Amino acid sequence: MQVNKKIIAIFSVLMVAMLLAPSLQARPTGISNVETGCSCHTGSPSSDVSAFMTLANGSELPDEYNAAQTYSLLVGFTGGPADAEVVERINTGGFNLVASKGTLASSDDSTQLMAGQLTHTESGNDQTSWAIEWTSPTSGTSSFTLTVNSVNGDNQATDADHWAQSTFTMSSMGGGAEPLEDANGLTVLFSAIILVMLLLFVAVVYVFYRTNPEGFSWSAFAPWIADWLTSTDHKKIGTLYFVAGLFYFVVGGVLALLMRTQLAVPGNDFLTKDEYNQFFTLHGTIMIFLAAMPMINGFANWIVPLQIGAKDLAFPRINAMAFWLNPVASVLLDINPSHHGLELIRERPCGLLVKSCWSRHPPSLELTSLPQLHQCVHLVWVGCKCLFSLGQF
Numbered sequence: 001m002q003v004n005k006k007i008i009a010i011f012s013v014l015m016v017a018m019l020l021a022p023s024l025q026a027r028p029t030g031i032s033n034v035e036t037g038c039s040c041h042t043g044s045p046s047s048d049v050s051a052f053m054t055l056a057n058g059s060e061l062p063d064e065y066n067a068a069q070t071y072s073l074l075v076g077f078t079g080g081p082a083d084a085e086v087v088e089r090i091n092t093g094g095f096n097l098v099a100s101k102g103t104l105a106s107s108d109d110s111t112q113l114m115a116g117q118l119t120h121t122e123s124g125n126d127q128t129s130w131a132i133e134w135t136s137p138t139s140g141t142s143s144f145t146l147t148v149n150s151v152n153g154d155n156q157a158t159d160a161d162h163w164a165q166s167t168f169t170m171s172s173m174g175g176g177a178e179p180l181e182d183a184n185g186l187t188v189l190f191s192a193i194i195l196v197m198l199l200l201f202v203a204v205v206y207v208f209y210r211t212n213p214e215g216f217s218w219s220a221f222a223p224w225i226a227d228w229l230t231s232t233d234h235k236k237i238g239t240l241y242f243v244a245g246l247f248y249f250v251v252g253g254v255l256a257l258l259m260r261t262q263l264a265v266p267g268n269d270f271l272t273k274d275e276y277n278q279f280f281t282l283h284g285t286i287m288i289f290l291a292a293m294p295m296i297n298g299f300a301n302w303i304v305p306l307q308i309g310a311k312d313l314a315f316p317r318i319n320a321m322a323f324w325l326n327p328v329a330s331v332l333l334d335i336n337p338s339h340h341g342l343e344l345i346r347e348r349p350c351g352l353l354v355k356s357c358w359s360r361h362p363p364s365l366e367l368t369s370l371p372q373l374h375q376c377v378h379l380v381w382v383g384c385k386c387l388f389s390l391g392q393f
Helices: 002-020 185-211 218-229 234-262 273-308 316-334 342-347 370-390
Strands: 025-027 030-032 050-055 070-078 093-099 103-106 111-114 117-120 129-135 141-150 162-172
Touching: 050 141, 050 162, 070 093, 070 141, 093 103, 093 129, 103 111, 103 117, 111 129, 185 218, 185 234, 185 273, 218 234, 234 273, 234 316, 273 316, 273 370, 316 370
Parallel strands: none
Antiparallel strands: 050 070, 070 129, 093 117, 093 141, 103 129, 111 117, 141 162
């Protein structure tokens, strides 16, 4: 019975593969889906057949095109069995053309669209070249895959028929690269922060699940996370320091990646001068005050009480308060919650960040600027946190 199940499973997979595979239509009335080759005639292309693609007047296909312009083209082949003299020849050849961009169209009854691709018709299978039309896209590089078949005229799909395939490209005026929308550095930064927060949430949920996989329920998640967030136990607070430090370490790493993106190539305009200075300031401040220092506090909270044999620190609640000063300080550092609110954020997004770099000396440090003032307040909060933490040890 086990063998029968395996046979049924294999048969089912084969049936699904056959249903999902693209249909191959090879007949004098047209052909489609032959980008990987024409297997109905022979498995490999023939060297005696050459495919060509030119303008309708026979001149060479240009390297660049004008946007949204219709071009009259000529596609076809030379060589192969079609050149042989056959008295009772039924057909001569056919083609299939696929364009990655733009719109293909027929110019007469010898060609037709089939499955979004251009091919010959039954009345057009007795010729070696075909006139077509192509409307160019607005931008980008268009790749044409032309497959041609030179037949011996016996109306049979055999190895005696020879096929070939060629690729042609045309790019838009001014280059083939797609125009990219300008990315806002602050948008990328906060998008990355939101992504990191989501990953952190998933990690927390997974840890909660691992504590009791059989009894997992969302109703028990809220008391569990509340116990962690309101705990005064030195081990739990040390763990919170580690989690917060790793979170801000990733945020600081994102800032470093954004700066390195700006420095990747000369003349890059991904970040403006002010944005670069702002991100540089945030990177240094976050890495030191919100990543490295919490890590040190985490080790101290975990190890020192165990080393001296104490049940907890001298002032557990002050220790917990010292930890929760970090998130408030990070908000003051990252963004300026001015009275203009979201309207100012939309108009001047990166004007809300501090840009005093590492030293914070004049003239970079201007206390008349609200972001600079908020950074100073942030440092005061971090200093209070350090005093509350160090006073425990």
